[in-house]
Amino acid sequence: MSTSSESDNCSSSKSENDTDDASEVLVASIVTLIAMDHSEKYLGKRKRPPPRQSGYQWVMDQLQVNKDCYNMFRMNRHVFARLHETLVENYGLKCTRVMSSVEALGMFLWMCGGPQSFITVENIFKRSTETISRKFSEVLESVNLLAGDIIKPKDLQFRTVHPRLQDDRFSPHFNNCIGAIDGTHVRVVVPANEMIPHIGRHGYPTQNVMAVCDFDMRFTFVVAGWPGSAHDSRIFNDTLCRYSDAFPHPPEGKYYLVDSGYPNKKGFLAPYRGQRYHLPEFQGGQRPSGLKEVFNHAHSSLRNVIERSFGVLKMKWRVLLHMPSFPVEKQKKIIIACMALHNFIRDSALSDELFQMCDEDEEYMPEVDSSEEEEEEVHNSGPSSDDVDMCAFRDFIANSLMADRG
Structure with a gap:
């Protein structure tokens, strides 16, 4: 009996020890798992990327x-x-x-x-x-x-002679000049059924935008929305009728400079046709010769203010070179908005890189894509549309310029 009892006691003690060992192993395993989970979540966790800038x-x-x-x-x-x-x-x-x-x-x-x-x-x-x-x-x-x-003149009466005109080369011959007019083509995106009328001489769809500017390179009037195939003279004539109340008409005795694509009529002075006109044609030592070339050279030297204004406009607001696919009317508004921003910057009287280059060099021409260069539409107007009195006035200025040359 005693031997059997001692044996049972030993067996019971051994069983308890085995149970304790198993419990300790289980607890240790659980602690290890918790530690590994904590390490994975907190100690070894990758840093979150910084929040994106708004x-x-x-x-x-x-x-x-x-x-x-x-x-x-x-x-x-x-x-x-x-x-x-x-x-x-x-x-x-x-x-x-x-x-x-x-x-x-x-x-x-x-x-x-x-x-x-x-x-x-x-x-x-x-x-x-x-x-x-x-x-x-x-x-x-x-x-x-x-x-x-x-986008309008600062003085509708144009009572002040601009300093540019007071240069000895132009004064007093052009003292009554108040600005220049020209058209520029802006590439646009149009539906397929509107493509043909918008494709002009550039070979891709454009809007032909007519603008007036003063000698401060400010736009004083703009008409946008015409398809690229429309001729400058057609837009010009339509504008004078349709927007007669809004157009800044030259007062009596004053005039704008226009190229030979426009009629030489009262208030709008065009160059002589069939003669050298654009400034690059006089480069390389080829000075103007003869009454008509002398006039054309002076005329072109002043009228290029509109071309330089278009150049600054397109260099600064390059959406005008690559218009997104907006509705046509919205594209028209973008063109006008860019011209308004152009004027706002100019009117701020603060230094601006592009305007400053033009101010420092009167012949500086901002460079845009070669495909955007404008060409004179000499075929849009002819002598039959010219005004006799304006032609006589042009001859008077030409003779005065020749007399000054001695």
């Missing part, structure tokens, strides 16, 4: 450095601030829950200056295509309202 932050970063602001928004930061204030106070630009007015304006200017694709804009501004399109349209409407007030 569109507003990107705009504000560009505004910190004037060079960055100019490169991205095509104007220095003081002009940006003034433009933003003007659009908010007078032309309905507003902040919304979705986007601030500063971000919306920065996005609009960046898209027009690039141009930028919607995919690129989405990537930078972290906005949906719908939001980008809606905010772009809102700023576009505000800038077009600004255009109505800023």
Whole structure:
């Protein structure tokens, strides 16, 4: 009995020890698993990537450095601030829950200056295509309202002779000149059924935009929307009838300079046809000779202000070289908006790289794509449409210029 009892006690003790050992192993395994899980979650976890920069932050970063602001928004930061204030106070630009007015304006200017694709804009501004399109349209409407007030002469009576005309080469012969008129082609995207009338001499669809500018390189009148196949003279004649009340007509005795694609009529002075005219034709030491060439050279030297204005416009707002696929009417508004921005920058009286190069060199011509170069439409007008009195006036100036040459 005693032997059996001692044996049972030993067996019971051994069983308890085995149970304790198993429990310790189980606890150790659980602790190890917990430690591994903790290590995986917290100690060895990869660092989260920093949050992506918002569109507003990107705009504000560009505004910190004037060079960055100019490169991205095509104007220095003081002009940006003034433009933003003007659009908010007078032309309905507003902040919304979705986007601030500063971000919306920065996005609009960046898209027009690039141009930028919607995919690129989405990537930078972290906005949906719908939001980008809606905010772009809102700023576009505000800038077009600004255009109505800023694309016009500063003085409708043109009482001051511009300093450019006071140069000995032009004074007093051109003292009553008030600006220049010409057309420029802007590449556009149109539906297939509208393609043919929009394809002109360039071989791709364009709008033919007629503009008037003064000698400060400010646009004072613009008509956009005509298909590229429309001739300059047709647009000109239609404008004088259709927009007679809005067109800045020259006062009695004053006149605009036009090229030979326009009629030489009262208020609009054209060069002699069939003679050298454009400035490159006189380069290489080939001075103008004869009464008509002398007049044409002086005329071209002044009239190129409109060509240089178009050059600055397209160099600064490159959306005009590669228009996105917007509705035709919206493309027209973009053209007008870019011209309004052009004037706003010029009127700011602050230094601007492109304008400064033109101010420092009166023959400087901003270079755009070679495919965008304008050609004179000499076939659009003829002597039959010229005014006899204006032709006599042109002869008078030509004789005066010859007399000054001795």
